[in-house]
Amino acid sequence: MAYGGGQKIDNLGQLKAAYDNPGRYKMLFLYGPDESEISYIVKKFLAHIGNNVEHILLNGDQLRSDPALLSDEANAISLFGEKKIIHAEIKRDEAMTAIEYYLQGPAGEHVVLVQSGNLTKANKLRKLVEADKSVLSLIVYEAKSDVLFGRLNGHAKSLGLIVKPDLIRAILARVNMNIHLAMMEMEKLSLYHDASIDNPKKLRNRQSSTLQRIRRMTISPP
Incomplete structure (x- = not known):
């Protein structure tokens, strides 16, 4: 549970609700000033999903060098129908092109979760995900x-x-x-x-x- 403007914000609960209602969002995006809190929320979210889901971990360098990788992984068809979560860990906007490319295309077969660090209001990536209604964009504040x-x-x-x-x-x-x-x-x-x-x-x-x-x-x- 984080706090923004004195109000409780249940980021983990929102992630769980989004996952349990597939098709509502193309991407789950977390960012904010407390990276340890973001990591904690992601860890709890992955535990909620369970071990029956394949976890594909990507980083910012991979997405910067191959902007189509995120979209390719999200749209890859599983041979045995397994669900996947495409989890990207980025620092700032090095994955801007990859995320923009994915959001412009059709919704993928699998859940896409992106965690970033602190992004200012002027940051282009933050503006992109906050303006896109297909993205659940959550800012994570420090826990008390x-x-x-x-x-x-x-x-x-x-x-x-x-x-x-x-x-x-x-x-x-x-x-x-x-x-x-x-x-x-x-x-x-x-x-x-x-x-x-x-x-x-x-x-x-x-x-x-x-x-x-x-x-x-x-x-x-x-």
Whole structure:
């Protein structure tokens, strides 16, 4: 959940709704100032889709060198009728020609998801996707700290870790509130301490410094 102008914006919910209603949009396009939040939303969206969908990952360099690639992949007919998601990760407008070419043609057979970084209002690519009604264009703002805290705490519990609130906040602060990196750190801790749902471990510390508390965690039974 992100916030824009003080109002809650459920970007993930909009992506799920668009996917569950095929044919409504030719492209799902995410951009904004918080790339870690965008990555988190995309990860959750792909989990919603499940493993039965083939995931084709493209990058900006590929689309810049071959502007027809996005359209070709989106319109490729699956031999066995499998659904695909064509997922492009770009930085700014290096894929402008490829996206413009795809949007000018017929709707593809598969879902096209594009994630970008922060695009200004004057950016040509942003203007293109926002003006095209066949594109679900979503701007992703920074998530509030309490939302990030809840996500990381929930992730820790799913890994079998019981973590004190001050440590969760310390981990978030250490990675500059990047939820993607924070979750990776929590996964490392779970692996290191052999924690799981069936074998939960409690993390605690005896250090006063925030960084020391993270680096010198000890384990005790829950």
